[in-house]
Amino acid sequence: MAATDTVRAGQAHGRSRSTSSARRYRLGVALFLFAALFVAGGASRAEEPRQIVAQLACIVALAATAWRLEMPASRLPSLWRRIGLGAYFLLIAQLIPLPPSLWAILPGHRVYSDIAAATGTVGWRPLTLTPDTTLSALFALLAPTAAIVVGLFLDTKARLTLWACLIGAALASAGLGLLQLAAPSAPLRLYRETSFDSAVGMLANRNHQAVFLACALPPLGALLGNRMHQRPALKLLALGMAAVLFLAIGDLATSSRAGALLGLGGAACGLWAFRAAGARLHGIRGHKVLLGLALAFATLILLAIAISHHGVVSRFGQSDPASETRVQMVAPLLHTAGAFFPFGSGFGSFATVYRQFEPNALLSTIYMNQAHNEPLQLAIEGGLPALTLLAIFLWWWFTTATGILRAALPAQRRAFAIASVSVSALLMLQSLVDYPLRTPLLAALFAFACFEMARTAAYRPASRA
Numbered sequence: 001m002a003a004t005d006t007v008r009a010g011q012a013h014g015r016s017r018s019t020s021s022a023r024r025y026r027l028g029v030a031l032f033l034f035a036a037l038f039v040a041g042g043a044s045r046a047e048e049p050r051q052i053v054a055q056l057a058c059i060v061a062l063a064a065t066a067w068r069l070e071m072p073a074s075r076l077p078s079l080w081r082r083i084g085l086g087a088y089f090l091l092i093a094q095l096i097p098l099p100p101s102l103w104a105i106l107p108g109h110r111v112y113s114d115i116a117a118a119t120g121t122v123g124w125r126p127l128t129l130t131p132d133t134t135l136s137a138l139f140a141l142l143a144p145t146a147a148i149v150v151g152l153f154l155d156t157k158a159r160l161t162l163w164a165c166l167i168g169a170a171l172a173s174a175g176l177g178l179l180q181l182a183a184p185s186a187p188l189r190l191y192r193e194t195s196f197d198s199a200v201g202m203l204a205n206r207n208h209q210a211v212f213l214a215c216a217l218p219p220l221g222a223l224l225g226n227r228m229h230q231r232p233a234l235k236l237l238a239l240g241m242a243a244v245l246f247l248a249i250g251d252l253a254t255s256s257r258a259g260a261l262l263g264l265g266g267a268a269c270g271l272w273a274f275r276a277a278g279a280r281l282h283g284i285r286g287h288k289v290l291l292g293l294a295l296a297f298a299t300l301i302l303l304a305i306a307i308s309h310h311g312v313v314s315r316f317g318q319s320d321p322a323s324e325t326r327v328q329m330v331a332p333l334l335h336t337a338g339a340f341f342p343f344g345s346g347f348g349s350f351a352t353v354y355r356q357f358e359p360n361a362l363l364s365t366i367y368m369n370q371a372h373n374e375p376l377q378l379a380i381e382g383g384l385p386a387l388t389l390l391a392i393f394l395w396w397w398f399t400t401a402t403g404i405l406r407a408a409l410p411a412q413r414r415a416f417a418i419a420s421v422s423v424s425a426l427l428m429l430q431s432l433v434d435y436p437l438r439t440p441l442l443a444a445l446f447a448f449a450c451f452e453m454a455r456t457a458a459y460r461p462a463s464r465a
Contacts, residue, residue: 022070026153030162033061033146034444038169041143041440042203043191044370046136046348050191054440058142065149072152077454079396083389084145090385091138094346095131097124108340111356128346129353137347143440144447151451159452163219163416166445170216171243173201174250177209181253199253208439210259211430213251214266215445218422220244221270222415225277229411232279244270258433262426269422277415332357333371337379344383353380370438374431397424397450404456413456420452 036057040050098106103125104113112129116122128134154162177199180188189196191204198206201213224240244267251263336345336357345353351369371377378386404417427436427446436442 022068023155023158025068026065026150027158027161029061029064030150030154030158031165032064033057033150034162034166034169034441036061037143037441037444038173038202041444042208043193044205044208044435044438045193046133046140048191048193048204051136051440055139055142058146058440061146061150062142065146065153070153074152074455074458076148076152077396077458079392080148080454083393083396084148086385086389087141088138090382090389091134091141091347094128094134094344095126095138097126099124103127106343108345108353126346127343128349130346130349133348134346140438140440140443143444147444147447148451151448151455160223160416162448163419164223167216167220167223167243169202170213171246173203173209174199174213174247174253175201177201177250177253195254198255199250201250203439203441205434205439206254207256207259207430207434208436208442210251210254210256211262211426211434211436212442212445213247213254214259214262215423215426215442215449216247217244217263217266217270218273218419218426219416220247221272221274222277222412222419225274225279225415226412228274228279229277258430262430265429266422266426269418269426273415273418273422276411276418278411329368329371330373330376332359333373333376333380337376340380340383342384344379344381344386347381350377350380370435372434374435374437377435397428397453400453400457401425404453409456409459413459416452417456420449420456423449424453 037054039053040057041054043050045051100113100116100122103109106127109129113122116125126134151159176188179186180201181199184196189200190202194200194204195206198209200206200209203209203212220240220243224236227236228240248263248267251259332354336354339357340353350371354368354371371380375387375390378390382389401421405421407414407417409417424446427442427449430436437446
């Protein structure tokens with residue numbers, strides 16, 4: 001009997017070590033993926049050389065995930081599998097060559113067919129008018145795909161660690177952005193095409209930097225609230241508030257008006273998550289003084305920016321030709337979408353096909369490489385199939401978000417449910433006036449936040465995720 005007990009204890013100990021090793025391995029893969037995207041996935045342009053590094057990192061992460069033949073910690077919703085397969089199929093279908101007679105009668109293709117006939121280049125062609133950029137769009141799906149796949153193998157503790165690392169990455173990006181403003185002549189910008197007069201941090205676009213920093217606030221509130229619920233301490237509260245203020249300063253330093261508004265939304269959602277986590281402030285000596293000092297410090301920062309008449313505050317009172325052009329573009333964008341409906345012009349083809357429909361009144365030195373409105377750009381490039389996939393996803397997101405926010409969840413799960421809903425909502429709101437999800441880092445962050453929502457929706461009190 002004693003020998004049997006010894007064997008069983010040894011087997012249990014061995015299984016525990018094996019499980020711990022597997023958890024570290026899975027977390028290491030996830031950290032590698034997001035670290036690589038943080039360093040090389042901050043630009044949206046397909047021709048950016050760092051895109052290759054980001055895509056290779058996604059492939060390595062997917063291969064490393066599949067290397068160990070283990071069951072995932074959670075299951076992917078069947079609707080997600082259909083949406084994902086539909087997105088891949090749609091892009092691949094746009095690359096399949098079609099006979100000249102069929103290609104010529106596709107909506108919006110007649111003028112290009114006439115050009116091919118006049119130049120003697122008639123032949124089998126894919127539906128997309130720009131096969132190279134459509135192929136790049138296909139590879140762009142690697143980032144969100146990898147984020148979801150690696151997330152399937154993460155338990156709750158590992159996902160919390162990953163969220164904490166993402167917050168740390170946002171703080172680092174904010175710090176780099178401030179250094180870029182302090183030393184504008186120093187080679188601190190990572191991308192050739194970037195906002196040279198703004199604090200962009202690890203990204204190429206100031207709007208994308210701003211929304212990245214805003215997205216760090218809800219999970220920061222959830223993490224801080226969870227820690228304050230477990231062990232309330234004035235030092236911890238001070239550290240958390242310092243992180244919030246630093247992210248707010250970095251957000252304002254981008255001079256992004258949309259980013260500033262989203263930053264306010266992110267701060268409000270962070271406070272919501274903080275309270276939902278059951279954070280305890282009563283009994284902590286000096287917390288009221290600390291809150292007062294933090295509020296005064298934040299007010300001084302805003303006043304300093306306003307008095308200097310630089311940055312985002314002054315931009316709210318100025319006319320912006322680019323923003324005005326985007327508003328005037330809505331009618332031409334709808335015209336462009338109608339011309340290629342219902343099949344679309346091909347993903348990545350916007351900059352090429354929009355020139356055909358751009359009115360003379362909007363011609364200027366401002367170059368619109370994207371529509372700055374994702375639903376309209378999806379309608380142009382992907383037509384009815386893309387809009388159908390979008391509608392299905394939005395239906396899933398809305399029903400899932402309302403469901404988990406109404407559910408009776410433990411404090412920690414509710415806090416991170418609020419954080420994941422907030423992060424995905426901030427990125428979708430930004431997508432109405434910009435294109436953050438075409439950046440690999442933000443696309444992966446969005447996918448991970450939505451995966452967190454799906455995992456919370458599948459939570460049952462008896463589970464041990």
